Amino acid sequence: MASSSSPEEEQYVTEVTDNYETTCWGCGLHILLPSCASVFKCGWCGAITNEKKPKREDKCVRWRLLRDRCFLSIVVTFMLFVIFGGVWALYPIILSFNLLCGVFHSMIIAILSIATISFFSLSAFRCAGTPPNILWGSYPTVGKGDLENYTFCRYCSKPKSPRAHHCRSCGKCILDMDHHCPFIGNCVGAANHRNFIFFLISAVSSTIYVSIMAAYASSYIWPPLKYSFGRLNGASQKYLAWRVLSELVVTFLGSVLLLSSRGLVLVYLFISSVSLQIGLIVLLWQQLSYIYQGKTYLSNLSSAADNEEEKKDCQNLVRFFGFHYPATRFLPTINVTQKRHVK
Known part of the structure; x- marks a missing residue:
């Protein structure tokens, strides 16, 4: 019989005999699969299993945590220097004009400082959002479709939902992860994304x-500038503008050396705040554009590769900031009743 069988029949018999039995990591059911199938989806719980993907260990988590702590310390130190250094340098000048003006600016500084530090603390020290702990591994415990499109994280050895992404810096899976920000020493995810946006808004306003x-x-408090344009009499028209500009720069830099310590702090605060607010405005605009598109930074990268188009709508911004009702709900309504004619 073996000699009279065709090559197609022999190949079919070989495929059947190479089937193997495996177990779904989600519900624990036994599944019979062909040898060529390394990735399969359970028909009961919906979990996706990759047999050839080995368990991974990240040995650089501690170094990344140390890096994040260093960045976090630098940011906190800079924020405290801007607050206390600005108060020390500004208020003797502001209070010299009017007491009411000083009280007004004190209220503004207090509001901006408290808002910035509060939202920064919520973004940095609050968990970014981990997937819910689902009991898995047993058929009676996991119901039908409970782990739909869930995968098994090889770093955490836990179920990972389709909306979760494993952060190698934090060493855990983050739900709706946008990115890992070393300046707050934490991920930006489902639990602290809104606080991160409010921190950017308050930081931009403060700068x-x-x-x-x-x-x-x-x-x-700037010392008077003393220009010496007498040397420009013999300059040609071609180099006149360059000579004037160079004279202004030299005069300005010379006056900086005559500034007091308060003046030097004010110069540093102006340069640092202007340069910082440019980067923060760009980051805030990028974040709001992703929210408007209904995406995160990571999902934008994956959708750019898959050429998927998301629905762009202002309702994405409304839902993100927690306004579940339209603005017209809070406006007064006028009920117009129609008169009925009685015959």
Whole structure:
């Protein structure tokens, strides 16, 4: 019989005999699969298993945590320096004009400082959002479709939902992960994404206020500029503009050396706040554009590779910030009743 069988029949017999039995990691059911199937989806719980994917160990988690702690310490130190250094440098100048003006600016500084530090603390020290702990591995415990499209994280040895991503810096899976920010020493995920956006808004407002007030206060304590344009009489028209510009720069830098310690702090606050607010505004605009598109940073990268189009709508922003009702709900309504004609 073996000699009279065709090659197609022999190949079919070989495939059947190479089937093997495996176990779903989600519900524990036994599944019979062909040898060529390394990735399979359970028909009961919906979990996806990759047999050829080995368990991974990340040995650099401690170094990444140390890096994040260093960045976090630098950011906290800079924030405290801006707050206390700005108060020390600005208030003698502001209070010299009007007491009411000083009280008004004190309230603004207190509000911006408390808001920035509060949202920064919630973003940095709050868990970014881990997937729910689902009991798995037993058929009676896991119901039908409970682990639909769940995969098995080889780092955490836990179920990972389709919306979760494993962060190698934090060493755990994060739900709706946007990115890992080393400056807050934490991931930006489902639990702290809104706080991170509020932190960016308060930080941008604070840096704009600091730059305006530093420039305003510097204009009163800046030493008088002494120009010497007498050397420009023999300059040709071709190099006249360059000579004027170089003379202005030299005069300005020479006056910086005559500034007091308060003036030097104000100059540093102005330069640092302007440069910082440019980067924060770009980051805030990028974050809001992703939220408007209904995406995160990581999902935008994956959808760019898959060429998937998401629905762009302002309702994405409304849902993100927690406004579940339209603005017209809070406006007064006028009920117009129609008169009925009685015959």
